[in-house]
Amino acid sequence: MDILAKLGILANAAKYDVSCASSGVSRKNQGGIGNSKSFGICHTWTSDGRCISLLKILLSNDCIYDCRYCVNRRSNDIPRASFTPRELAELTIQFYRRNYIEGLFLSTAVERSPDYTMEKMITVLRLLREDYEFNGYIHAKVIPGADPLLVYSAGLLADRMSVNIEQPTEESLRLLAPQKSLPKMFASMQQLKEEIQAHKEARRRFRHAPRFVPAGQSTQMIIGATPDSDLTILRTTQTLYQKFGLKRVYYSAYVPVNQDSHLPALTASPPLLREHRLYQSDWLMRFYHFKAEELVDPQHPNLETDIDPKMAWALRHPEFFPVEVNRASYEELLRVPGIGPKSARRIISQRRVAAVSVDQLKKLGVVFKRAQYFVTCKGVCPAKKTLDPAAIRRIVAPESPITQLSLF
Amino acid sequence: MDYLYDGSFDGLLTCIYHHYYREAATGIYPQSFYQPNLLSPSMVVETDPALADRVYRAIEEKISARALETVYHVYISSAPDKENLILGYIGLGFKMGAKVDHYHSHPAVYPVHRLERKVIGEAHRLLGLLRFADMGGFLYAVMAPDHNVLPLLGDHFAERLAGERWIIHDKKRSLAIIYNGRDSSSCKSPVRSRWYITDFSYNLEDNMPESERRWQRLWQTYFQKVSIESRYNPRLQSRCVPHRYRRYLVEFQIPAPGHDSETEDSRKRFPRTPSIPPHSG
Numbered sequence: 001m002d003i004l005a006k007l008g009i010l011a012n013a014a015k016y017d018v019s020c021a022s023s024g025v026s027r028k029n030q031g032g033i034g035n036s037k038s039f040g041i042c043h044t045w046t047s048d049g050r051c052i053s054l055l056k057i058l059l060s061n062d063c064i065y066d067c068r069y070c071v072n073r074r075s076n077d078i079p080r081a082s083f084t085p086r087e088l089a090e091l092t093i094q095f096y097r098r099n100y101i102e103g104l105f106l107s108t109a110v111e112r113s114p115d116y117t118m119e120k121m122i123t124v125l126r127l128l129r130e131d132y133e134f135n136g137y138i139h140a141k142v143i144p145g146a147d148p149l150l151v152y153s154a155g156l157l158a159d160r161m162s163v164n165i166e167q168p169t170e171e172s173l174r175l176l177a178p179q180k181s182l183p184k185m186f187a188s189m190q191q192l193k194e195e196i197q198a199h200k201e202a203r204r205r206f207r208h209a210p211r212f213v214p215a216g217q218s219t220q221m222i223i224g225a226t227p228d229s230d231l232t233i234l235r236t237t238q239t240l241y242q243k244f245g246l247k248r249v250y251y252s253a254y255v256p257v258n259q260d261s262h263l264p265a266l267t268a269s270p271p272l273l274r275e276h277r278l279y280q281s282d283w284l285m286r287f288y289h290f291k292a293e294e295l296v297d298p299q300h301p302n303l304e305t306d307i308d309p310k311m312a313w314a315l316r317h318p319e320f321f322p323v324e325v326n327r328a329s330y331e332e333l334l335r336v337p338g339i340g341p342k343s344a345r346r347i348i349s350q351r352r353v354a355a356v357s358v359d360q361l362k363k364l365g366v367v368f369k370r371a372q373y374f375v376t377c378k379g380v381c382p383a384k385k386t387l388d389p390a391a392i393r394r395i396v397a398p399e400s401p402i403t404q405l406s407l408f
Numbered sequence: 409m410d411y412l413y414d415g416s417f418d419g420l421l422t423c424i425y426h427h428y429y430r431e432a433a434t435g436i437y438p439q440s441f442y443q444p445n446l447l448s449p450s451m452v453v454e455t456d457p458a459l460a461d462r463v464y465r466a467i468e469e470k471i472s473a474r475a476l477e478t479v480y481h482v483y484i485s486s487a488p489d490k491e492n493l494i495l496g497y498i499g500l501g502f503k504m505g506a507k508v509d510h511y512h513s514h515p516a517v518y519p520v521h522r523l524e525r526k527v528i529g530e531a532h533r534l535l536g537l538l539r540f541a542d543m544g545g546f547l548y549a550v551m552a553p554d555h556n557v558l559p560l561l562g563d564h565f566a567e568r569l570a571g572e573r574w575i576i577h578d579k580k581r582s583l584a585i586i587y588n589g590r591d592s593s594s595c596k597s598p599v600r601s602r603w604y605i606t607d608f609s610y611n612l613e614d615n616m617p618e619s620e621r622r623w624q625r626l627w628q629t630y631f632q633k634v635s636i637e638s639r640y641n642p643r644l645q646s647r648c649v650p651h652r653y654r655r656y657l658v659e660f661q662i663p664a665p666g667h668d669s670e671t672e673d674s675r676k677r678f679p680r681t682p683s684i685p686p687h688s689g
């Protein structure tokens with residue numbers, strides 16, 4: 001099979017993996033090719049509006065496992081292909097020097113055995129880092145069940161690694177991916193976490209100590225393949241951030257690819273809006289100091305779809321508002337719908353030279369339409385009305401047809 | 409008095425010098441686009457690097473190094489009134505000092521910051537959207553950006569593609585960055601000194617060697633295969649990759665189905681590719 005045909009099959013098979021981030025590490029070019037920028041660079045966007053930053057591809061789609069939600073499951077009759085490590089390394093370099101990509105996101109089906117597969121991945125990473133002296137970004141998947149020593153070797157070469165937990169509970173995972181187990185995945189995450197910490201500390205003491213997964217680890221959950229609630233999902237997310245120090249949790253709206261009694265029908269469309277609300281909530285947890293329990297609780301186990309989670313929180317907490325823009329702390333400003341980290345910082349910076357008045361809010365980057373009900377400026381309330389959650393809900397709920405933000 | 413300058417950064421700074429030490433300017437305009445009018449007299453200001461340098465240092469010392477960068481970013485923008493925005497911003501800056509950048513909503517600051525964000529935003533976008541083709545011996549990228557962001561791209565690619573020789577061509581402005589590779593002498597010198605900008609009006613696009621098509625086809629295939637049909641969202645895509653950038657993006661030049669590009673391409677015989685001009689300092 002020629003490279004073009006392999007590329008077609010193995011890119012197509014990798015497309016459901018959502019993570020494309022190439023940020024979080026800077027790596028200098030030390031005489032070879034490439035570097036990595038901590039801010040991340042998108043190289044293009046596909047017709048579904050997702051950013052392409054990394055060459056996201058499978059080394060092989062020839063899987064011994066039989067996960068129900070996956071196109072590559074053993075029992076599916078589909079064309080199979082595998083790259084040789086050399087082919088994939090060459091492809092990466094050629095794409096990279098043309099500035100098509102920021103690096104490689106290497107994933108793969110489990111070919112023959114987890115250890116065989118992990119070893120083959122390491123060969124690709126070695127070729128790139130050692131033969132080509134490639135300093136661009138590499139994200140490598142941890143193959144569930146692979147020997148911890150192999151995971152360790154891969155971690156010395158990759159910038160980021162991920163163990164995809166796929167489902168928020170052991171029960172759902174067992175149902176859909178009988179060969180995988182959540183405790184085993186958590187064990188891999190724990191291993192990564194410990195090694196990352198140990199290497200960070202070593203580097204503080206010895207400048208030349210090796211780096212280990214310097215951009216941290218991430219994971220992915222499939223949304224909507226099982227009946228798990230947003231509460232379950234966001235609690236799992238919170239645990240992952242707190243317990244394993246994950247850099248990102250990705251959510252992937254389930255795209256039906258297999259006919260299966262345990263799964264939504266093939267005709268079901270992916271729950272894109274729900275995925276979007278989960279990303280917004282995740283964002284609130286990472287950058288706005290929100291806790292999962294503030295966004296969903298046992299009485300409201302699912303996120304509202306017609307308003308975003310921050311607005312939903314604000315409407316449930318009228319006692320918190322209005323916030324006086326000229327006195328509020330950064331954290332308080334962040335609670336206001338329509339104020340984000342950037343506008344909050346600008347407000348605080350401008351307060352050092354001049355008080356902020358109502359007509360300046362827009363210039364500071366505040367989304368006035370949303371913020372007006374929740375703030376005062378020098379005591380003046382822009383909306384000229386007292387806060388009435390029901391009335392505000394009527395105004396803000398019919399959001400313009402959902403335009404998905406690009407949060408990747 | 410309207411001051412007219414030659415379009416260079418030094419020229420602009422020279423005008424600002426005269427604004428403070430000779431006669432206050434009613435406006436500063438590039439000479440080549442100036443429409444004379446009867447209401448305000450105008451004068452062509454000759455660029456004086458020594459005077460420009462004094463203004464340069466005054467901004468750096470009396471306002472801040474960051475403000476100097478801001479001024480430069482606005483200068484390379486395509487806003488028609490950029491010179492006067494700079495004049496207003498510097499005016500306030502000399503009064504307020506470094507604090508000027510805190511005053512985000514001030515009429516002399518807000519448009520300057522906004523314009524700067526646009527320029528930096530476009531440069532950042534192009535770090536991803538630029539496409540190189542291997543011309544056999546050097547890499548070549550073409551672009552036609554809204555703003556003159558070429559100077560903001562050099563360091564990034566000089567570090568990333570340090571071992572290659574490459575050209576980034578701004579077709580709209582007939583300018584290019586030339587980077588001549590890592591030779592023994594320049595290896596230790598700072599990245600900035602390893603590339604330079606020059607007038608450039610060659611059209612190399614038609615000289616692409618046959619071998620390059622293979623990589624382009626691979627990339628196009630990849631691009632099509634990773635899109636998920638049930639998430640099709642061209643509006644979102646248009647917001648992320650505006651149409652004006654697509655002309656130079658390999659992945660958006662998909663040949664029409666049934667078109668046999670192989671045979672057609674091999675019929676074309678191209679002239680020898682011109683070599684990269686030597687380093688001119």
Ligand code: SF4
Nearest residue numbers: 063065067070073109
């Ligand atoms: S192990 Fe991975 S590739 Fe194999 S069936 Fe499961 S999800 Fe698919």
